[in-house]
Amino acid sequence: MSAAQWRRAMNTQLPRAQVSVVTQAPDRSATSFPGYIPTQDLFNQNKSWLSRAWSIIRIRHSLVLLGLFIYPLIASPFFTYQIAAQSMALGLIALSLTFLGGYGGMVSLSQMTVAGVSGYLIAIFGTSSMTAISLGWPWWLAVIFSILIAIVFATLVGWLSIRTEGIHTIMITLAIGVAFFYLTQQNYVLFNGFQGFSKIGAPTVGDVDFKDPNAFYFLSVGCALLSYWSVKYLVRAPFGMALQGIRDNPRRMNSLGFNITAHRLAAHAFAGLLASVGGILLIWYNNRISPGSINTGALINILVIAVLGGMKHPIGAFIGAITFVLLQNFAIDLVDRQRFNLVIGSVFLLIVFFSPDGLLGLWQKLRVRWASSGRDERIQGSRRA
Amino acid sequence: MKRSELAFWWLLVLPLVLLSLWGLDEDATLFLKTTLNGLTLAALYFIVASGFTLVFGLMRNVNLAHGSLFLIGAYVGWIVGEYTGSWLLAVLAGFIAAAIIGVLIQIIVFRRMQGEDLRQTLVTIGLSIVLADLMLWYFGGEIYTFDPPAWIYGTTSLPIIEKFPTYRLIVLCISIVIGLGLWTVLTRTRIGMMIRAGVDDRGMLSASGVNVQRIFALTFALGAGLAGLAGVVGGTALSISPGEDTRYLLASLVVVIVGGMGSVPGAAIGALLIGLAEQFGQAYAPTYSVVFTFVIMIIALAFRPRGVLGKAI
Numbered sequence: 001m002s003a004a005q006w007r008r009a010m011n012t013q014l015p016r017a018q019v020s021v022v023t024q025a026p027d028r029s030a031t032s033f034p035g036y037i038p039t040q041d042l043f044n045q046n047k048s049w050l051s052r053a054w055s056i057i058r059i060r061h062s063l064v065l066l067g068l069f070i071y072p073l074i075a076s077p078f079f080t081y082q083i084a085a086q087s088m089a090l091g092l093i094a095l096s097l098t099f100l101g102g103y104g105g106m107v108s109l110s111q112m113t114v115a116g117v118s119g120y121l122i123a124i125f126g127t128s129s130m131t132a133i134s135l136g137w138p139w140w141l142a143v144i145f146s147i148l149i150a151i152v153f154a155t156l157v158g159w160l161s162i163r164t165e166g167i168h169t170i171m172i173t174l175a176i177g178v179a180f181f182y183l184t185q186q187n188y189v190l191f192n193g194f195q196g197f198s199k200i201g202a203p204t205v206g207d208v209d210f211k212d213p214n215a216f217y218f219l220s221v222g223c224a225l226l227s228y229w230s231v232k233y234l235v236r237a238p239f240g241m242a243l244q245g246i247r248d249n250p251r252r253m254n255s256l257g258f259n260i261t262a263h264r265l266a267a268h269a270f271a272g273l274l275a276s277v278g279g280i281l282l283i284w285y286n287n288r289i290s291p292g293s294i295n296t297g298a299l300i301n302i303l304v305i306a307v308l309g310g311m312k313h314p315i316g317a318f319i320g321a322i323t324f325v326l327l328q329n330f331a332i333d334l335v336d337r338q339r340f341n342l343v344i345g346s347v348f349l350l351i352v353f354f355s356p357d358g359l360l361g362l363w364q365k366l367r368v369r370w371a372s373s374g375r376d377e378r379i380q381g382s383r384r385a
Numbered sequence: 386m387k388r389s390e391l392a393f394w395w396l397l398v399l400p401l402v403l404l405s406l407w408g409l410d411e412d413a414t415l416f417l418k419t420t421l422n423g424l425t426l427a428a429l430y431f432i433v434a435s436g437f438t439l440v441f442g443l444m445r446n447v448n449l450a451h452g453s454l455f456l457i458g459a460y461v462g463w464i465v466g467e468y469t470g471s472w473l474l475a476v477l478a479g480f481i482a483a484a485i486i487g488v489l490i491q492i493i494v495f496r497r498m499q500g501e502d503l504r505q506t507l508v509t510i511g512l513s514i515v516l517a518d519l520m521l522w523y524f525g526g527e528i529y530t531f532d533p534p535a536w537i538y539g540t541t542s543l544p545i546i547e548k549f550p551t552y553r554l555i556v557l558c559i560s561i562v563i564g565l566g567l568w569t570v571l572t573r574t575r576i577g578m579m580i581r582a583g584v585d586d587r588g589m590l591s592a593s594g595v596n597v598q599r600i601f602a603l604t605f606a607l608g609a610g611l612a613g614l615a616g617v618v619g620g621t622a623l624s625i626s627p628g629e630d631t632r633y634l635l636a637s638l639v640v641v642i643v644g645g646m647g648s649v650p651g652a653a654i655g656a657l658l659i660g661l662a663e664q665f666g667q668a669y670a671p672t673y674s675v676v677f678t679f680v681i682m683i684i685a686l687a688f689r690p691r692g693v694l695g696k697a698i
Contacts, residue, residue: 167447175638178635179676179679179682296635304514342522349508349511352507352508352511
């Protein structure tokens with residue numbers, strides 16, 4: 001048997017056996033592996049996958065959910081639309097980077113480009129001010145096709161970038177992103193060059209006009225929650241576990257029989273789905289798209305958001321996005337409007353310098369400190385007693 | 386060379402030869418002019434990218450603030466040029482200013498996070514955002530141009546192409562001199578030997594009693610200085626304005642991806658490919674010139690993921 005045949009045989013046979021070992025481990029994370037080889041899953045045989053999904057939900061989740069519902073009732077349209085909805089759209093794109101970078105170990109700067117591809121496609125397929133280019137399809141058809149093609153694009157980018165590792169991936173994805181930016185700027189036939197497209201508002205479905213701040217808020221929050229949940233779910237599923245294994249030690253995972261390339265490609269495709277949904281929301285929010293929406297600054301902003309929040313946990317993307325949008329809107333009260341980049345760049349530098357895991361890492365550090373100081377007090381108290 | 390590799394090169398070279406024959410037949414002046422333009426652009430790209438690849442080769446960090454160093458060199462050179470009226474001093478000032486900032490970045494930032502590749506890269510991204518905005522603040526959005534001495538600014542008559550800007554030929558010469566200089570330093574001097582040893586095995590170099598930190602600082606100064614020098618040289622050929630930093634950063638990224646990270650000859654090959662592709666693209670298919678660059682990158686990555694002359698790390 002040649003080496004190639006051997007590897008192929010390992011790839012087709014081993015993963016199932018390997019994963020079944022993992023599912024039997026009495027680990028809490030194992031309880032959330034629904035559906036995969038159910039006969040061997042001794043822990044949750046009686047529960048349906050839905051009830052197991054429910055079991056993940058904690059009190060803090062319901063509190064956040066409640067807060068998200070009450071928020072538009074007490075906040076002004078500026079805060080629901082400009083701040084919250086924009087944060088959710090940006091957070092979704094950053095979430096795709098968190099998923100790729102945090103769980104797959106592939107920091108891709110072209111996630112905004114994927115979002116831009118879906119945004120451009122929705123302008124081309126759907127309706128916009130450029131009637132000569134836009135095809136005027138119904139919104140749902142345009143959305144489906146934009147997302148599908150953006151996923152294909154993301155997979156192609158992944159195919160190119162997974163041939164390299166670490167910092168090379170950053171460089172190649174950055175180069176791809178900037179190349180797409182120049183393409184949109186120079187091409188007038190399809191992308192309408194420098195001008196881009198405008199009047200690409202959210203559609204009206206039945207009685208609900210999604211251009212309305214509250215409706216759009218719920219749309220973006222809904223998409224964000226769904227994506228957050230699916231990322232949480234996926235990283236505990238066998239696929240996500242294998243992906244994290246590949247992140248930590250690709251050679252070992254390869255010798256265990258996992259197909260590294262396939263896992264990484266699938267991760268890029270899934271991240272492409274998240275980014276394209278975020279991209280469509282962002283385009284509906286902005287009501288326009290132009291090369292300026294996907295230039296180097298925009299690509300790097302997504303990285304800034306993801307790093308700001310912290311890439312260790314999917315919630316970091318949204319925390320980062322909210323911080324970013326708040327800074328964007330309110331930093332201009334402190335400094336000149338032109339100097340926003342200086343502020344965000346300095347904040348980014350501070351975070352990278354002092355807390356590489358972002359705001360989440362900062363929170364974690366504080367919690368550890370509180371916990372340890374509390375324990376010290378208890379120890380001292382017991383000594384006194 | 387393996388047979389499949391040989392076939393690949395034939396597949397690549399043959400259409401290019403045919404296309405250039407067609408180009409010569411169609412319009413010889415345009416073809417030769419474009420070739421020369423491509424060569425001069427490649428020369429400029431080589432100066433920027435050689436510093437980038439040198440730093441990467443030794444320290445394994447992708448300095449995404451390289452474009453900012455380019456712009457800093459250009460602006461400082463412009464100030465000195467305005468003040469003293471000497472273009473040569475401007476070039477020198479661009480080199481020194483960028484080199485000093487490069488050393489500062491190395492000492493203040495990179496020495497603190499040795500071995501953390503991703504974090505170093507993130508820091509350079511942050512630095513490039515901050516530096517770009519500071520420069521925009523101070524110098525504004527205007528376009529600055531240099532005025533070089535008259536003897537390098539006229540036109541030279543060449544066979545077939547009647548007139549060609551002398552300055553572009555000078556850029557070509559500067560680049561060749563820099564390339565040869567780098568090659569000499571790297572292969573013929575003690576310092577060069579240390580740098581090459583550091584590229585191959587940092588730990589071993591340090592164990593044999595060399596002060597690796599000093600070598601790092603020196604290499605970073607050289608790499609950054611080359612970016613600053615390219616700022617003045619390139620700024621004279623074209624012009625300087627905010628946004629040029631990203632342009633040259635992208636150029637050096639693509640050049641070293643194609644040529645192979647950490648290899649100076651690789652940077653030369655990459656620069657040649659990208660410079661020629663960009664100019665030919667602009668001359669023959671203006672809308673899609675960027676796509677050519679991109680296609681070259683894809684082909685290079687698909688067949689040689691580490692670049693044409695890249696080594697496995």
